[in-house]
Amino acid sequence: MNSAARFVWVGAMALMAACTVTAQQAASDAGLERFRAIYKELVETNTTLSAGDCTEAALRMSARLKTAGYPAEDMKIFVPEGHPKEGGLIAVLQGTDPNAKAILMLAHVDVVEAKREDWTRDPFKLIEENGYFYGRGTSDMKAQAAIWVDNMIRYREEGFKPKRSIKLALTCGEETNSALNGAGWLAKNERQAIDAEFALTEGVDGDLDAKGNKIALEVLAAEKMSQNYTLEATNPGGHSSRPVPDNAIYHLVRAVDRLSRYEFPVQLNDANRGYFTGMAKVVGGENGAAMLAVVKNPQDQAAVAVLDKNVNWHAMLRTTCVATMLTAGHATNALPQRAKANINCRIFPGVSREEVKAQLMKIVNDAAVSVTIPEVRGPEAKPSPLTPQILKPIEEVANEMWPGVPVITTLEPGASDAQFMNPAGIPTYGVDGIFTDPDGGGIHGLNERVRIESVYEGRTFLYRLVKIYAQQ
Numbered sequence: 001m002n003s004a005a006r007f008v009w010v011g012a013m014a015l016m017a018a019c020t021v022t023a024q025q026a027a028s029d030a031g032l033e034r035f036r037a038i039y040k041e042l043v044e045t046n047t048t049l050s051a052g053d054c055t056e057a058a059l060r061m062s063a064r065l066k067t068a069g070y071p072a073e074d075m076k077i078f079v080p081e082g083h084p085k086e087g088g089l090i091a092v093l094q095g096t097d098p099n100a101k102a103i104l105m106l107a108h109v110d111v112v113e114a115k116r117e118d119w120t121r122d123p124f125k126l127i128e129e130n131g132y133f134y135g136r137g138t139s140d141m142k143a144q145a146a147i148w149v150d151n152m153i154r155y156r157e158e159g160f161k162p163k164r165s166i167k168l169a170l171t172c173g174e175e176t177n178s179a180l181n182g183a184g185w186l187a188k189n190e191r192q193a194i195d196a197e198f199a200l201t202e203g204v205d206g207d208l209d210a211k212g213n214k215i216a217l218e219v220l221a222a223e224k225m226s227q228n229y230t231l232e233a234t235n236p237g238g239h240s241s242r243p244v245p246d247n248a249i250y251h252l253v254r255a256v257d258r259l260s261r262y263e264f265p266v267q268l269n270d271a272n273r274g275y276f277t278g279m280a281k282v283v284g285g286e287n288g289a290a291m292l293a294v295v296k297n298p299q300d301q302a303a304v305a306v307l308d309k310n311v312n313w314h315a316m317l318r319t320t321c322v323a324t325m326l327t328a329g330h331a332t333n334a335l336p337q338r339a340k341a342n343i344n345c346r347i348f349p350g351v352s353r354e355e356v357k358a359q360l361m362k363i364v365n366d367a368a369v370s371v372t373i374p375e376v377r378g379p380e381a382k383p384s385p386l387t388p389q390i391l392k393p394i395e396e397v398a399n400e401m402w403p404g405v406p407v408i409t410t411l412e413p414g415a416s417d418a419q420f421m422n423p424a425g426i427p428t429y430g431v432d433g434i435f436t437d438p439d440g441g442g443i444h445g446l447n448e449r450v451r452i453e454s455v456y457e458g459r460t461f462l463y464r465l466v467k468i469y470a471q472q
């Protein structure tokens with residue numbers, strides 16, 4: 001091949017390559033445009049408990065699935081009785097292997113309240129500005145909800161025939177403790193429809209540093225259980241002009257004071273051990289050394305003391321109990337007949353609420369103060385097993401997309417819908433591939449935002465990841 005011919009040949013190849021890229025680009029741009037429209041529709045459908053409507057959001061998403069060709073028998077809008085605006089959607093892309101259990105893509109579509117007058121921009125408009133999407137739910141968690149819907153549409157369009165069925169559940173009521181929880185409702189009333197070997201949902205993101213560099217992709221594998229306890233002292237009371245030492249308020253505040261000085265023992269499981277092992281390399285220095293020391297020996301008090309300075313790490317290491325409300329007395333001029341404190345405990349996975357109650361009674365150490373459980377929200381959860389079947393695909397896709405960024409498992413001190421799924425026998429993991437700023441991006445607060453690029457990367461990540469799981 002002479003150089004002129006070679007030039008022509010290379011030029012033709014380049015042209016062909018350019019054409020293919022353009023064709024692919026056009027297809028992916030159209031796909032991206034549609035994804036953006038789904039995301040916009042979700043954000044712009046107000047789903048707050050006060051003024052919003054999750055059922056409407058679910059109906060809109062089911063209309064999109066219908067357009068993509070999902071038959072009516074593979075979709076269901078569910079509306080819990082007496083809660084017309086707190087409904088949701090379940091849908092399935094049928095798998096080819098009847099013996100393979102499904103994978104469930106779970107997302108809540110409700111959002112935390114947002115007042116227009118408090119926000120810089122309309123919270124219920126998807127606004128793009130300076131590389132960010134702004135709007136209530138842009139981060140928590142309508143991006144992932146939109147990605148799940150988009151996945152369902154893309155897989156169907158491609159004619160993808162997964163081995164396992166791929167299920168979708170969009171639910172309501174995650175953000176408000178007193179609201180009816182859609183995931184809990186499904187676990188109770190539609191257990192078969194959402195049956196899956198495991199579920200993926202929110203919980204943790206990828207971490208960016210202050211300069212926007214990716215530092216780690218977190219995977220949530222365990223959550224603590226929230227449980228309230230009531231400490232209560234009662235007393236015959238009397239006139240406050242004739243005080244006696246035996247006083248309900250004094251009994252109670254002494255008990256609360258003893259509690260304030262108590263720390264539950266450090267505990268390790270796969271999730272927090274993985275977190276501290278992985279994070280040690282990322283944070284380095286004194287903190288990194290302390291992380292490795294605690295993993296090696298949870299009794300290492302000096303190392304524990306270093307980690308305890310960080311509220312997140314402190315909470316990840318153990319059960320915590322904290323006084324959150326006090327009510328006492330009935331008149332300014334009377335000795336109190338009753339004094340009550342609410343203690344909110346976040347219980348380490350695998351520890352029972354009765355064990356914590358017994359420990360609280362020991363700490364209180366006063367027969368005049370009773371310890372009771374006012375309400376039980378759900379069954380006790382076990383941490384989801386961190387098998388290679390779960391972790392490997394995450395590491396594979398992450399490594400392709402973000403080489404060198406470590407995948408780190410974590411234990412969440414708060415709680416998500418996994419608290420209903422795990423006890424129902426569906427191990428649930430939090431992963432989204434969406435990298436967020438270190439300040440949290442205004443989740444639950446003002447001017448919630450997420451990087452545009454991060455959302456699009458998360459879309460690619462979750463599309464690939466679910467595909468791999470579906471073929472296992």
Ligand SMILES: [Zn+2]
Pocket residue numbers: 108140141174202
């Ligand atoms: Zn959320």
